[in-house]
Amino acid sequence: MPLLRIEGVAKSFGNFRAVDKLSLDIRAGEFFALLGPSGCGKTTLLRMLAGFETPDEGRILLGGSDIAQVLPHERPVNMMFQNYALFPHLSVRDNIAFGLKRAGMARKDIAIRVAEMVALVKLEGMEKRKPDQLSGGQRQRVALARSLARRPQVLLLDEPLAALDKKLRESTQGELMELQRRLGMTFIIVTHDQEEAMTMAGRIGVMDAGRLVQVATPRNLYEAPASRWIAEFVGDINLFNGEVAARDHGRLTVKTTEAGTLAVSELWPPVTKQVVSVAIRPEKVKLSRRAPATDAGASQAINRLEGVVIDVNYLGGVTSYRVKLETGAVVRSSMANTARLDVDAYLAGQRVVAWFTADDCLVLEQ
């Protein structure tokens, strides 16, 4: 039995179906991310878990009992709000102690727990400050401490890092993961930032139009997306539409309109449709001045596409290229800048061969 089981939950606002018969199991101690574009229903789902919205149908089982109709203040679940929602009239200490006082904890125990929380989020010496005397990062920590203070069974985090700048966001991601591991608590985070979801979560649930379209580990989500939509939503991808022309021992030959005939490895589950898309991630497309000589003892076929570099974007760690093929289609390639000097760089206008292996290709049916 998972800690949290969401069973056929649906919620509409007027005619708009925000969450559509969604089911999901979350294990105790898991760091789970709900990822999706804005308006996909991820926040509504989180708010139903917190109790701010009531599902129209379905059940939400926490530790076996249905909490779908339980009011927010009676749930062993706490939420960290996107804008932190710190009480401006209370000090850091009183903000953290707020939930403990409501739980009827003894004064002495509250003091101990608050001190523990303050130490946990490294805010020693700030206890007497009001929220408007804190920086954005410090407010974020107070909000985290406040939501953790009651030791909820599940902590819900609504875009907890959206208001922080990039550097602070990255270090805070690490701290959140570390904290979650140390406390062994179940975290459910809502985010529209796929890098954030991939960095922190053990499993990611991708939502689109109120439905959960895939639940997978970050690696599987990226390397084996369940649909064309997910492949395009999570990271960059090159897509070529075509038809399956031949099939031979786990090797498909796909005739594409944009990139000629491509050899693709067929993974489980087998492809059933005739019309498919071949997808390849840009970092798996290599460029070279000449075609790699042969398949050079490789156990797999190599696809070669000749074209002209039309665009070079140097991004520091990687350089991304756009290569225009003779068919007019554009292939994106990104290559790591492993050397400081640019002996390997390609220039716009240069003729190159973009190549990738059959194993690196994905076949998507929709």
Add this chain to the structure above:
Amino acid sequence: MASTATRLTRFNMTSLAAGLAFLYLPIGILVIYSFNASRLVTVWGGWSLRWYHEFFNDRAMLEAAWMSLSVAAVSATLATLLGTLAAVGLARGERFRGRALFSGMLYSPLVMPEVISGLSLLLLFVALNAERGFWTVTIAHTTLTMCFVTVVVQSRLTALDRSLEEAAMDLGCDPVRAFLLVTLPLILPAIIAGWMLAFTLSLDDVVIASFTTGPGSATLPIRIYSEVRLGVKPEINAICTLVIALIAVIIVIASFASKLSNARGESAAPL
């Protein structure tokens, strides 16, 4: 740009002085003449506190002043209670059908001519056979000033981040406690400002009070109005100066309270 716009040229100075004089010269003259020793209002007879002394010995005038202050205090308190509840209903009641209608009906006293409000209240009290006096004026003033409280409190509530109340509920408050522990402290400055606004509005109302009051329970403005019809006594100047002082103090406190409210509002807003 800013420096040229704010520079005090001779033209700016003159127009500022003219504007201020237009607004405050009559009041200034009234205040100065309240310290006039002469019995004739238009003739200066030296400085004196004689008319203040006179006022504090004028039983009828003192009674009217007391009546006015108590009507203002009671009606402002009632209006603040009801107005705050209405504001909460309007700002937070998503499931409240007919909210637009309620809001329109609530704000109608803002634009309704006072003569009409006064007359209709008079007809109501006569129909109910209510004895006119302190309570009828108080009720009339409550209906007049409640909408002002609602305007002030509602704007504060709308600016207040909803997630603060949700956070309170998330941390174990039922809706009532969330309101008392989080919302109320944050909108308190607006409630205080609303009370003071209601108090001053009630204090200076003549029209509605004259429709709804009864014999022997005149408010101060009514009393002054009827005295002035027989000729302006310098004592009136003294009373008016005291009223001006009281209202000035209240306005200063009210603006201070609303400033405090705004400062809190900023810190409550998301980054």
